[in-house]
Amino acid sequence: MKQKLIEPRLTEYLHRKASRTKTPISGTFELSPLCNMDCKMCYIKMSKEKQESIARLRTKEEWIELAQKAKEKGMLFLLLTGGEPFLVKDFKELYIELHKMGFCISINSNGTMIDEDVIEWLKHYPPMRINMTLYGASDETYERLCNNPKGFTQVTKALSLLKENNIQVKLNCSVTPYNKDDLKEIISFAEEHDLIVQATSYMFPPLRKDETKIGQNDRFTVEDAALYEAYISAYSNGFDRFKEYIESGQLVLYDADDDCGVVEGDHMRCRAGITSFWMTWEGKMLPCGMIPDGGLDPWEVGFDEAWENAKKIVSEITLPVKCAGCGKKDECRACAAMVYTETGTYDKVPQYRCEMTKNYPEACKKVLKELEQQL
Known part of the structure; x- marks a missing residue:
């Protein structure tokens, strides 16, 4: 098991080459904010009634x-997401048409709607990868966090079907207070x-859903967010590697993208x-799905x-100058989206992330001590 996906060198090379000309080599289509689950920390999910009051869903043809x-x-690279994309009307037809266009397609899904019928067409048009969120290890946890009392059973069935048909997952x-x-x-x-599993205890404020x-x-509270980030590292790496990690002194909150960072006078340094x-589902092209506004509608303006x-x-985003002088900026790796959703501006320090970073070293030591006592 790997804790983090290692990007193929060719993919990284293509992105680096595209960055010189600012070519949009990678896109995300957020097809809908609707979902068959109701996760407590979700940043986008809304009811059909609320969705209709804001905007219509775009058609397959659009x-x-x-x-x-x-x-x-x-x-070249296309991510299909939601809400839950498999819930979208005409998703099968849309996906197959996009697949035939030659894109390298990934799908974000909660996995609960992937059954034998879906696999029957998906195996003939396999995606590059399905990114599936695992919210718990029991149906009881799924009911508590996602309001779905059959979620774990549905997901484990989907994973078996995908694995049997050689579809990468x-x-x-x-990680939240409800599934910790x-x-x-x-x-x-x-x-x-x-x-491969990539876990995080940091949850973005849901400004896309509620400004x-x-x-x-x-x-989590800041202290518990740091603590469970330490548990993630410990359980993922095993005792010996976790101990070496702590002894190295390089305790980094890895859940942010590697190419994100906070540097005085710098702009956003990720690919967004x-x-x-x-x-977005309502028709705004944004650099990042967590940045809530400012996008234009390509169906209207081109x-x-x-x-x-x-x-x-x-180009107009500059991250907080205060962060530039912080000795923990490399460990924190706060991105522009974190700064904005935590503070409502790009000028202020994202206090939650900042305090989480400060608490992380002691949290790691606490978890190590706990594990030592269990040996």
Whole structure:
């Protein structure tokens, strides 16, 4: 089992090459905010009634039209997400059409709707990868966190079907107060099934769903967020490697992307608005799905103008000067989206992430001591 996906060198090379010309080589299509689960910390899920009051869902034909425009501008990698994409009307037809266009497609899914019927067509048009979130190790946990009393049973069935048909799966795990006791079992489950799992105890404030939730979510206290990040590292790496990790003194909150960072006077340093874009379900092209506003509608203004605007958003972002002088900036790795969702601006220090970083070394030592006592 690996804790983190290692990107193929060719993919990294293509992104680096695209960054020189700011070619949108990678795109995300957020097809809908609707989901068959109701996870307490979700940043986007809403009811059908609320969705309809905000905007209509885009049609299969509109997404195909956008994909064609994006392909002409260089898009190769495409992530389909939601909500739950398998819940979307005409998703099968849309996916197959996009697959035939030659994109390297990944799908974000909770896995509960992947059954024999879905596998029957998916195996003929396999995605590059399905990113599946594992929310617990029992149906009881799924009911507590996701309001789905059959979730774990559905997901384990889906994983078996996917594995039988050689479809690559990566597991994600959002660790919260509602599933924390399952963490060790989740990581053991991934190891047993030889799956990559990437877990984090940091939950973004859901500003995309509720603009009043700046710095708020149904999540851990800062101290517990740091503690469970330490448990993630310990359970993923095993005692000996975890001990070596602590002794190295390089205690980094790895859950942020490797190419994110906070540097005085610097702009966002991830791929958002450089080689990648995020299309929201209501029709805004954003550099990043966690940045809540500022995007233009490519169906109205055209792909080129919407992409230029996404790049402009990124070019105008400068992260907090205060963070530049912090000795823990390399351990923290706060990204622009964290800064904005935690504070409502790009000028202020993201206090939750900051305090989480400060608590992390002691949390690691506490977990190590606990594990030593169990030997």
